Amino acid sequence: MGARLIAMRLHVVNPNTTASMTAKIAAAARSVALPDTEIDARQPAMGPVSIEGFYDEAFAVPGMLGCIRDADRDGADAHIIACFDDTGLDAARAAAKAPVIGIGEAGFHLASLIAARFAVVTTLGVSIVPIEHNLKKYGLAERCARVRAAEVPVLALEERNADALAKISAEITAAIRDDRAEAIVLGCAGMADLAAELAATHGLPVVDGVAAAVTLAESLVRLGLKTSRLGPYAAPRSKTYSGPFSQFQP
Amino acid sequence: MGARLIAMRLHVVNPNTTASMTAKIAAAARSVALPDTEIDARQPAMGPVSIEGFYDEAFAVPGMLGCIRDADRDGADAHIIACFDDTGLDAARAAAKAPVIGIGEAGFHLASLIAARFAVVTTLGVSIVPIEHNLKKYGLAERCARVRAAEVPVLALEERNADALAKISAEITAAIRDDRAEAIVLGCAGMADLAAELAATHGLPVVDGVAAAVTLAESLVRLGLKTSRLGPYAAPRSKTYSGPFSQFQP
Amino acid sequence: MGARLIAMRLHVVNPNTTASMTAKIAAAARSVALPDTEIDARQPAMGPVSIEGFYDEAFAVPGMLGCIRDADRDGADAHIIACFDDTGLDAARAAAKAPVIGIGEAGFHLASLIAARFAVVTTLGVSIVPIEHNLKKYGLAERCARVRAAEVPVLALEERNADALAKISAEITAAIRDDRAEAIVLGCAGMADLAAELAATHGLPVVDGVAAAVTLAESLVRLGLKTSRLGPYAAPRSKTYSGPFSQFQP
């Protein structure tokens, strides 16, 4: 049999300020994490209650980076950014000693291992282009048949919601029929609890980014792989930060 | 002869907190602006003194967006983000009623009109990948032969600096010889005053992003073109922002 | 306030031989040009009455280049090629001392500053592939959702024409609904007078290439940027040209 289990602490940051969503994400993470993996779920005190588009992202990042910094100092072995736009991912990589994974990229990478062609179903249309930008940046744009929006706001997913489920399900139906999608990546951390049900309904793999990111983060830790410091993720140069951000000064 | 001059106010935001750099950028902008164009140069009170890489960017954006919001309310006809990484550009487009241009994209677009193939010379190696991400996002990556770094920190460019100039010049020489570059885009707002001299030295067009952005912003205003609201730049949905960001709440 | 106005002469060449169209283009150019910009509109004596596809382009180029050469000798500060296919643009860049802009590329570049994704509505289906070739050459193909043809011949646009307008409008409706277009670029110089009306009707930015090119050409002149001579736009080598083209011999 295999090697010994490595005890590790995964910091899962919900970049918005909605505590109930953090709890839901933490539960999703714990339900798949390894026995010796501690899930340390955090959320920033400052920033938006949900992230829907570029503007919300901008104000979610500083608080999220604060969580990353604190958890990194507290000894996190890896960080997961639990927003499907992978909000602030590049900055977090430069900030943290431990490796960082976004749930968007996690979903794309695992979907690429089980399907030649996947589709994304996200919340609002305003998030389509941010996700497309990421796909292009990661190189996986050609693997994604289409990014679809169910037009369900993020916070409508906090509790089980038949209407939201129906809208998401309709987009999956369309993705199979019109986009030749072979697998679905759910495009919001708040959809984590729907994956199994949707997979059963539609008869294709449905990937939840939170769960995907947990196993990928554990993979990096188990393999001792950390973010390279040779390129854009070198530690930030020391300099003065003014105002409320002086605490973040590198 | 042509039409009447349109009086307009261009907001030029230096996303870092270094006032002397704002002054230098403002002077560069004024030196090319139209007679009836008022240059309203601002800088945030909060954030880093210079932007070198993804981490600095993250903390520059909120303050920069505050400047955008204020100037937009004050009646700016267009906004220019005077950091070559086009820091926060997408969020600014969603936030502002007036159109927004980054000096990076401005440089790339104008260079594309005078050369089949250009190179970028920026400050530090840590900025190469952020600039490459932008080029890919804009679609202009194939027009760019290479992004080179002179390994000159941003603030070393505040005053005329023979050593910095020599390093930048050496990269231009290499870009012509090794990359088949036909034109150069200077990859930092702080290089605005060097374009003419470098063009003369090397015998090829050298594009400064600040100047380029001024004329492009004036172009959009004169043509009545504003950011489309149909896609990712729709006005942010109303929601609660906590902490120091409550003032930015949409 | 900004700098002094630079007096300049913009040569706008209509590459077809239809004088009424030249007049219309000149009026469109003058209506947006700066006060000290003189619009010098020309058309070749030889060539087709309209340009619809690759074959017409081929016979429009020599006469167009003659206009470029003459206007360049007459002291033009910049040249605009007022055909949406950017007919002969590369040859004109090699031929002229002053910079040269095509109205197609002008439209694409400005649309890229106000939308993540635009569509083109051109005249006839035969022009779709030439425009797609250009988008690929410029690098902006991924920014363009789709090139659509209204199936309206170029010369049907000479005068206001309800049928033509309806067809173009229908394509814009389809581009918003089916292509996720956020902005429209009008794909013919003869559509210059329709931009404002179509923008109002459809509630999105509509870019006219003629107007876009005027402001971009003024931008290059104001910034002192000229076509690079280091690459494919080096001055043509001296050699013999036979027949009617001996006058064009470099």
Add this chain to the structure above:
Amino acid sequence: MGARLIAMRLHVVNPNTTASMTAKIAAAARSVALPDTEIDARQPAMGPVSIEGFYDEAFAVPGMLGCIRDADRDGADAHIIACFDDTGLDAARAAAKAPVIGIGEAGFHLASLIAARFAVVTTLGVSIVPIEHNLKKYGLAERCARVRAAEVPVLALEERNADALAKISAEITAAIRDDRAEAIVLGCAGMADLAAELAATHGLPVVDGVAAAVTLAESLVRLGLKTSRLGPYAAPRSKTYSGPFSQFQP
């Protein structure tokens, strides 16, 4: 803490017939596998002793698929193809009920999580194009700075070999200096034991595909994700196979 450990059996197939290499791969796999993961390492009885280029691949695939079929029937929870060319990966996905991962793709995906840009160092030059084909197929070609060959035959890696190590190390040095590589993916299953040493020597992350594939395969099993049957990986249609392949008939 996290969930219960899932007992699983990972089938790791060495597609060549060299038993000592299978043993080495199995050891590498076991050293990173989870405590309840059983590594079932197999190798085909028919085929080449090593895989170097397209021709060897062709004759390795049937035997490898036989191992996949047998292990699948024996209840494997996932399969790993332990050849860096990901030999027969697409066929294996169609053949197996359990998910299948190639060590090449595993290395590329994990490297993408810790570096913006990685390089591959493989054995012989003849393998560069096969690997490039895969990178293009997976969509990750733009993340790979360059595929380099150390010109070390596969079987020279069976035992510790100072000469081979020096050649691989020299390519890593070149990749950092010339290709702007931030991380290295080792391009042969036989290099699995060199990763840690090379990472320490060169100060950048070095990814071994075998280890990467083990954690990714475990990830898929833990998440219940299986190859989609909707597209090219549908179960093969029933039909006659002649000759030695009748046993493989679907």
Add this chain to the structure above:
Amino acid sequence: MGARLIAMRLHVVNPNTTASMTAKIAAAARSVALPDTEIDARQPAMGPVSIEGFYDEAFAVPGMLGCIRDADRDGADAHIIACFDDTGLDAARAAAKAPVIGIGEAGFHLASLIAARFAVVTTLGVSIVPIEHNLKKYGLAERCARVRAAEVPVLALEERNADALAKISAEITAAIRDDRAEAIVLGCAGMADLAAELAATHGLPVVDGVAAAVTLAESLVRLGLKTSRLGPYAAPRSKTYSGPFSQFQP
């Protein structure tokens, strides 16, 4: 008039074991071959009766390579692989002294000479992704509007079949209407006899890969062009092959 005819022998290998299909392919090849070209049609004794998807491909390759090897030793001047997936093409190039052409690539290359944009109509949906992989590998993906499947099994094409013809014809109609296809490439060797009829029916060029490959193979032979040995198609290194494949050992 031109040069003397070169007597040559073209080996056309049907990679499946269905003799009637070999005969049909041979007839198609002979009907277009030059007078002094001998068509040597072969089929493997081992392998599947038809190739539909990745799994069948894997078991078709060894037998097909056996035919290539034998025909190469027998003095074939060129080889044609008569399966539209270009099954085993890369391995065959490494194996043979004479050049090798796949009927898929042959169809794509000739279609590119008569249309800006073509569509493929193949047999089953399971073959779409393999063909797309090839188009990407060859570089011609952007020339192909879409790969369509008529959902006709390969062996249903052995004899004239009104139902199959109707399904293929319906896909061509859709490709013209919905994909802006200007030409069609028939995506199966078994469709060779339908090209002329479908071209007449639909009024566009219809390319049969078998015929295309014959003329291209003759072209290479007439020009003395052989597969380069400098890259991935170098002759396989000598090594031991076990089991039924020992006969193929390089």
Add this chain to the structure above:
Amino acid sequence: MGARLIAMRLHVVNPNTTASMTAKIAAAARSVALPDTEIDARQPAMGPVSIEGFYDEAFAVPGMLGCIRDADRDGADAHIIACFDDTGLDAARAAAKAPVIGIGEAGFHLASLIAARFAVVTTLGVSIVPIEHNLKKYGLAERCARVRAAEVPVLALEERNADALAKISAEITAAIRDDRAEAIVLGCAGMADLAAELAATHGLPVVDGVAAAVTLAESLVRLGLKTSRLGPYAAPRSKTYSGPFSQFQP
């Protein structure tokens, strides 16, 4: 044995006015053409003595199209444009009833059949970008490692010239060493007589575009394949052409 030989007339147009070059091209064409293929070599009376860059191209096209039109009326079965820039190819396709092939594309397509990766060696640096534009338009840019210029003017190739040969040979050496080129495409019609010698010297396939185009044109004729009229190559619409071009009016 194969089918009967088809008597055909291939029109080979040298788009420049240098008769000796036409003779050389005609000889090269005849040396590879089929016995029943008549080579009808023409050159325009108007235009440049050689084509080096975009400007020369523009003035070569009308005369070349005149040759195409005349030869088409005279019953040419196919046309070959014997300039490596494929000057006027798209317009010629729209103009002619018979299919048209450029020697550039012919070289690229055949090289793609014998090498994974080829390099081009052309005359002057000014032609690199035009050739790169074509490679991108054709879709084959990724197959081409690099376009190199030997800095030999076109007319220096009229007669055997040791200096020119040495320069071309040096670029081939560099392409093998630095670009990983497996085959060479000679980038000028005037190099047609050097292919065999250079192939022997460097030990890799060297493709001459003229010879390649002859066999491809014969292929299209033998297969009855003509340019599709459904897209951009539809016959030009009837309209007035003024001046010396009235004779070309569609």
